[in-house]
Amino acid sequence: MSKFKKKKDGGLPPISTASLPDIVFMLLFFFMVATVIKEDNLKIQNQLPKANQIEKLDKKKPISYIYIGKPSPNYVDTYGTEDRIQLNDKLQSVKEVQAFIAAERAALAEELVPTLTVSLKVDKDAKMGVLTDVKQELRKTNALKINYTTKKGDALTN
Template identity: 60%
Template sequence: MSKFNKKKSGDLPPVSTASLPDIVFMLLFFFMVATVMRDDEMLVENQLPAANQVEKLEDKNKLVNIYIGKPGVNYQKTFGTSDVVQLGDKISRVDDVYNYVNTKRSAMPENLQDQMMVSLKVDRNAKVGVLTDVKQELRKAQALKITYTSNQGDPMNNIKRR
């Protein structure tokens, strides 16, 4: 009998999992930093009109978004098919615009409250009546800096051809 045993050929050493938690935490940190969260879930149809004089806004933390359009397909049973106003993540009445804007203003840092702008994202097929009512509520709330969001393009494409 021999004292020495031959080593079995082809055996692999076990994989070390000591660095696995470090890799998992690096990936978690990367995705937390790199992921952009969506601001609002769209509950209304929002096909923006085209414009050729478009200017990109730099500071989006001063913006308060208000969406106007017909309710999405999933919400037409509840809200009908006429134009509605979306404030944040819910469809609201026009009367709620005043409180919504003031709540958003008070949540901003004090140095940005005077620079707050309201971004109206109005569907290209929306009626002007709801937009006018929203603008009246914005006047009551002293939110006088208003921008209209649009896509870059030829404004003649906005005209319905019959």
């Protein structure tokens, strides 16, 4: 009887999974950086007016967008040719503006609610009556931080 036994050929050693978490996190970071955040799908014509004295908004503060203009040619059959209001991805009436602002505030952390800015992206050919109605609804909800989005350029060439 021998003290030492000969090793049997065990085949391939098991695959090491020590680097698997590193690979997963690298993929996670890649997709976080490479992913594009969805923009609103515009259903209205939105040709912004030009202005020469503009300021950029602080990206750290929450911003809600309200679009005003005529429906784009794809939606003229459904919504007509009068000026419409788009809140997120839906064309809605002036009465829904209060509910929209309430939903936007509910989605924010409590300390960010007072800093919510409403950015109005109004088509340069839109009628002032619809804009005035929207501003009245914003006053009723106490959303008083309003911004008008424009393009940079000469205001006299509008």
